[in-house]
Amino acid sequence: MQLSPAGAVMRPDINARARDIESLSRDLVRVLDDAGHAVGPWHPHLDPADLQVGLRHMLLTRLFDDRMQRNQRAGKISFYIRSLGEEAVSVASGMALRPGDMLFPGYRNQGLQIVRGISLVDLMCQCLSNTRDMCKGRQLPVMYHSRPGNMFSISGNLATQFPQAVGWAMAAAIKGEDRLAATWLGEGSSAEADFHHALLFASVYQAPVILNVVNNQWAISTFQGYAGGEQRSFAARGPGYGIAGIRVDGNDFLAVYAVTQWAAERARTGAGPTLIELVTYRAAAHSTSDDPARYRAKNDQEHWPLGDPILRLKQHLIALGEWSEERHQAMAAELEALVATSWKEAVSFGTMTEGPRLNADLMFEDVFKEMPEHLQKQRALMRAERK
C-alpha cells in the first residue's frame, strides 16, 4: 500500500478545481507521525478538549461494540456488526460536520450515532427489537435512524444511501440552505451502481455533498482488489468524474477531521462535492455471522501499518501533556459502567426471549401512511391466528 509520511501532503485552497488537485487522490493525508506528533499543513489545531471528546467517543464506540458482540453471543440479540479499528472514520468525520448536516451512514458507522448523541439505550433497544425499538421491530440490529439527529435510516441494501445523499444535497441547494449531506459506504459496496450514480449526479449538479468510501480492505471474504482497489485508489474515481478525490489515513483522527472539514468547507462555499477514501482496516469479523479465519490469515492485521486509531490519538494527547494512562483508565471504567447501566435499562424494555414484547399489530403500520383495507383485513386474520 502506498503510504505518504505524516505531514507530506499539500493542503490546497478549499476552492481549488478538482482537476488541479488530482494528486490528493493518490497520496495519503496523514497528520499524526509515529511519535504521536501532529505535523504538516493538514494539522487541524484542535483544542485539546475537543481531542478528549473525540477520544471518548471512539472509546465509547468500541466498548459499546464489545458489549453488543457479547450480548449477541449470549443470544440476547440476533445479529451484530462491530466497527473495531474503524472508530476514527466515523467519530472524526462526524465531529467535523455541523449538527444540521444530514448524515447517510452505512451499517458500520455507529461512531456517528455516538457523536450525534443518540443514547446508548436507544441504540440497544433497536438491536433488541424491543418495546422501545425506534424501528418498531422491523429492522435487523444496527439499522438505526434519527430524524432529530439528522441521521438517515440505514438500509440493509448496500450503497443505496450514496445517491440518496446526493439528492438530499441537491434539494438543500435548491432550497438555498447551507446544510450539506455526508454519506459513507464500504469499498466493496462502491462496486454497486449507486456509487456511480452518486458521483455522476454530484458532479453534474455540483451538489454540496461529501461521499466517503471506507476502505477497510475487506468485503466479507473478498479483498478490496475485487472492487477495483488494486488498479487504482478509490479516491481516484472522483477526478474521473470531475470531482475532488482525496485519500486519507482513516486511523488518524486528526487527518480524518482535517480532510472532512476541508471537504465540508468546499461544499458549503459552493466549491462542489468531494469523494474521500478513508484507508482503514476491518479488525473484527464482518459480522457475528462471519468467521474470517476461513479467508484471511489470523495475523493479517499485524501487517497493518496504520495502527489503532484510539491508541494513536491517546498517544498524541499524552504527548501534548493533555492526557495520561490514569485518566484513560478512569474514562474506560466510567464508559464501561455507562454501557453496563444502559444495557440494564435497555433490557428492561424487553429482549428477544424475556420481558415485554412489541405488539405484532405494528407489523401492519407504516407500510403506507394510512393503513389500507387489505392490510386491516390481514391484521384481523393475524390476530385471529394468534388466539
Place this chain on the structure above:
Amino acid sequence: MQLSPAGAVMRPDINARARDIESLSRDLVRVLDDAGHAVGPWHPHLDPADLQVGLRHMLLTRLFDDRMQRNQRAGKISFYIRSLGEEAVSVASGMALRPGDMLFPGYRNQGLQIVRGISLVDLMCQCLSNTRDMCKGRQLPVMYHSRPGNMFSISGNLATQFPQAVGWAMAAAIKGEDRLAATWLGEGSSAEADFHHALLFASVYQAPVILNVVNNQWAISTFQGYAGGEQRSFAARGPGYGIAGIRVDGNDFLAVYAVTQWAAERARTGAGPTLIELVTYRAAAHSTSDDPARYRAKNDQEHWPLGDPILRLKQHLIALGEWSEERHQAMAAELEALVATSWKEAVSFGTMTEGPRLNADLMFEDVFKEMPEHLQKQRALMRAERK
C-alpha cells in the same frame, strides 16, 4: 472544447501502465491536419487501398442512411436513426479490428454492419420487418445482429451491451482465445449503471475489451454536460478505474483507426482494457421521431470544429494523389445505385403496407428454445382471432 493540434499527442508503448498515460484521457489524438496531411506518432501508415475502402464504407453508410431516412418519411418503415457525421467512429474502428473480434454495437453504429459486410438487403429487410427480417419482425428498425458477422444483437435498452461485452471478453480469456470484444455507447448512455459495471469488471479482470464512448455532444435534447462531460472528459473515467483512457478526434479516420489498433494490441497482448472517447458530432436529428430545432441552434453544427469525416479522408487521399473528384463522383454514383437496387430487392420481400407479410405465428417462437404449452395455447387463440 479542448483540441490538440494534429500530431501533437504522444503514442505510448502498447503495454504502458494506465496510470502512466493519463494525459491521453485529456488530450485529443488527431492525425489529419487542416491541409489533409497525416502527421505525428499516431499516423497508422495505411495502404492507400485501405483508405479507399474506408472512404467507400463511410460513403455507403451515409447514402444508406439518407435513403432509409427518405423511406421512413415515405411511410415505408416505422422509424430510423442516422449516423450522419459519425461515420468514421464506426468504420475506422471496425476496420482496425479482426473479423473474429466480437462487436457489441449501439443503434448508431451502422458503419460496423457495413464494414462487416452485412448485405444492405439484410439491413433493409430488418428495417422493413418483412419476410426476410433477421429479427422475424420482433425489433424496431436498426436493431440488427449477425452471428456469422460476430455482431451482437442491438438492444433498445441503452448501455446494457457495455458490461455484456466485458463478460464476453472475460470468457475469451478464460477459454484462452485471443479474440477481443469491442463495444460502443453514446456519451449520454454512459450515465447508466452498465457503464460503471463495464469499467469495473474490465479493470478487476483485466478483460481484453475495448470500451468506446461515442461523444457526439447530444443525447436527444440534452448536451453532454448532463452526462458529466463538462467537468471532465469521458475518457478520464478510465484512469479513475485503473484502465487506460484515451480521447480521439472521432471525425479523423486515421486517428480513430490508429487508436483502436493500439487498444486492440493492448487487449490482445494482455495489457488490459481501454476506454476510448470518440469526439464527434450528431449532425442529424436524434431519430426520425425527433426535431432538434426545439433544443439546439440550427447553425450549432457550423461551430463544430472537427468537420466531416468523409470530406477529411477524401481530402487526404487527394493530397496523397490517390483520389480525385471524378473518382469520388463515380463511387458515389455506384453506391447510390447499389442502395437503390438493394432497396428494390428488399421491398420485394414485403413492406409494412404491401407485399408478403411474416406469419404472425412467429410471435410465439424464441421466447423459449421450445414453445411451452401456454404459448402454444395462446398461439391457437391468436389464430382463431384472426379468422
Place this chain on the structure above:
Amino acid sequence: MASMNMIQALNSAMDIMLKKDPSVVLMGEDVGYFGGVFRATEGLQRKYGEQRVIDTPIAEGGIVAAAIGMAVNGLRPVAEIQFADYIYPGFDQITSELARLRYRSAGEFYAPVTIRTPCGGGIRGGQTHSQSPEGIFTHVCGLKVLMPSNPYDAKGLLITAIEDDDPVIFFEPKRLYNGPFDGDPTKPAVPWSAHPKGQVDEGYFTVPLGKADIVRPGGAVTIITYGTMVFVAAAAAATMNLDAEIIDLRSLVPLDVDTICSSVRKTGRCVVAHEATRFSGFGAEILSIVQEECFWDLEAPIQRVTGWDTPYPHAFEWEYFPGQARVAAALKAVMELT
C-alpha cells in the same frame, strides 16, 4: 372547463402543482429545456426555472435515488421515466428503498415521490417502447399504483398523487395521449375534444385514490379493466349489444374491492382485461379477489383478456394487442354463448 388531451391535462396538473407548492419539482430525461419526448412538461422549465424542472442524466436508477433524497429533504419530486420499458434500472431504488423507507424507519422518514411513466403499445414502438409492467409494482408493498384512461382522471389523479405522502407509480397509457382508442387501428383517430372526459377543469381538482370509475353501468356482465383497454372493452361489449357494466379501476393499489365485488355480485359474470402479459399479470390478482369474494355469485368462470406472454413484437402489434376480437371471445365464453 377546457378541452384537453391527456398530455395537456398532465401538463396542467404539474403546472398547477408547481405554482401551488414550492416543494414540487419535476425531473427526468429531456423533461426540462425540451419539455419531454411526449411534451408532457412543455414550457414548465421556462415558467419555473431550472431549479424546479430539472434535466437529468440518462440513469433511471440515479433519478429515482436522487428523487428519494430530495423528498427526504422536503421536496415533492415528480420524476418522469421516459418509457415504462426503461424503469427497470431504477427497480432496486424503487423496491428496496422508495417502497420501504417509511416502514423501516417506523414512519420517521418517508419519500413522497411520484414516478410518471408512459406505458402500453399500439404506437409501433416494438418490444422496448410498449411494455405494461404495472403488475410487478402492484406486488411491491408500499407503493401506490395508478393508471388513468382519460385526460380528466389523468389530471385529477396526478394532482392527488403529487400531494400524497406515499410513493406513487403513475402509468400513462401512451396510446391514449391523443384520443380514446377502441382497438381498431384502421379507424380514423378520434381526438379527446370529441369525448366528455376530454373536458377538463383548468383549475385545481383531485380524483381520489382507490376509487374505481363505473364507466358504464350494466347488469349482464362485469368487465374490470383499466388503461388502454377501457375503450376497447366498451366497444366490444357495445358491438355485441351486451348490457355490460364496465369498471375502470384507475387505481390498482389501493384497489376498490367494494365496487368490483358489488358489481360482480349483481351480474354474476366477470371479465378482467388488461394490455399487459397474462401470466402473473395484475389480472390474476383481480380474478383471485373476485373468486374469493364472489365465488357463490359466479355463474361462469371469470375470463381474462390480456396481451400474450411474449415481448411486444414490432411487426405483429395488432395480432399481439388484446383487441375487440379477444374481448368478444371472452364475453362469449362468460355469457356461455358458445
Place this chain on the structure above:
Amino acid sequence: MASMNMIQALNSAMDIMLKKDPSVVLMGEDVGYFGGVFRATEGLQRKYGEQRVIDTPIAEGGIVAAAIGMAVNGLRPVAEIQFADYIYPGFDQITSELARLRYRSAGEFYAPVTIRTPCGGGIRGGQTHSQSPEGIFTHVCGLKVLMPSNPYDAKGLLITAIEDDDPVIFFEPKRLYNGPFDGDPTKPAVPWSAHPKGQVDEGYFTVPLGKADIVRPGGAVTIITYGTMVFVAAAAAATMNLDAEIIDLRSLVPLDVDTICSSVRKTGRCVVAHEATRFSGFGAEILSIVQEECFWDLEAPIQRVTGWDTPYPHAFEWEYFPGQARVAAALKAVMELT
C-alpha cells in the same frame, strides 16, 4: 445414495457439472475462495481454479451482465445472488436482456445463464434477508423459474437448469437448507438425514422442468404449494387428519397445469400456499388458472395462504410467516368446516 442437506446437494450438482462440462463456470459475491456465505460453493474453487469459480465485485447488475456476455461466448455461468433480496440491482439485465435476447435476435443469440439465489424467511434475517420475489420473475416472459423444497430436487433441478439453454432463476428456500421445517420454530430442528428426500444420488441425475411432484396423494382437497410451505402445509393437513393431496410445484415456469388441474378435478377443493406476499403474488396466477380450468369442479372458493402484504419484520417473524395456523384456517374454510 448419500445423505445430503440442501447445501451439500447444490454443491454436488455444481461439482458434477463443473467436472462434466468445461463451459460451466460459477460466479458471485464470496463464492470463490470463501465458498459462499451459505457454503454452497465450498471447495469448488480449490478444485477447479479461479477461472471456473469466480469471486466478483459486489454488483448484482454487473454479475448478471457479465454472465450474459460469458454465456454468449459459449460458457454456462451459474451466478449466485447472495440473497434474493439483493437481486433487484440486476433486474434490468435479467428482464430487458437475459429474458429477451433469444427473442429479439430470432434465436441467433441466447444466454444459458442460471441464477441461484437463497430466498424466504424463518432465519431472523429481517426485511432484507427474507424476501420471496419469485412472483415477479414469473411475470417476465422468457425466464424459467424454479424453487426446490428438498435436497434431491435441488440437485436434480439445478443440473437440469445448468444444462437448459434458456435462462433459469433458481430460488433456494434458505430455511430448508439444513432440514425440512413444518413451520413450528419451537420444535427441535429436524436434519435432512432423517428425511427420504435427504437421500441423494451422488452421481449425475436430473429432475425434469415443468413437472410438479405429488408429495402426498389424497382425495379431500388439493394443496398447491412450493418451497418452504411444502412441509408446513403437509403438517397442517396431517394435524387436521385431512386426506389432502399435496402438490409441490418445484417449477413455477413452466408450470405443470395438468397435474394441478387433474388433482383439483378430483378433489373439488383447492388451497394455494406460498411464503411470498399475497397481493399479485404467484398464488394469484395459480388460483386464476385453477378457476379458469376447473371452475365447474370447484365445490368451494379456492383459498390463498401467503405472507402478509408487508415487509418481513425482524421482530414478528412468526406472526408474519404463514404457519400451520394460517394453513389450517384456509383448509377449514375450503372444507366448509366453519
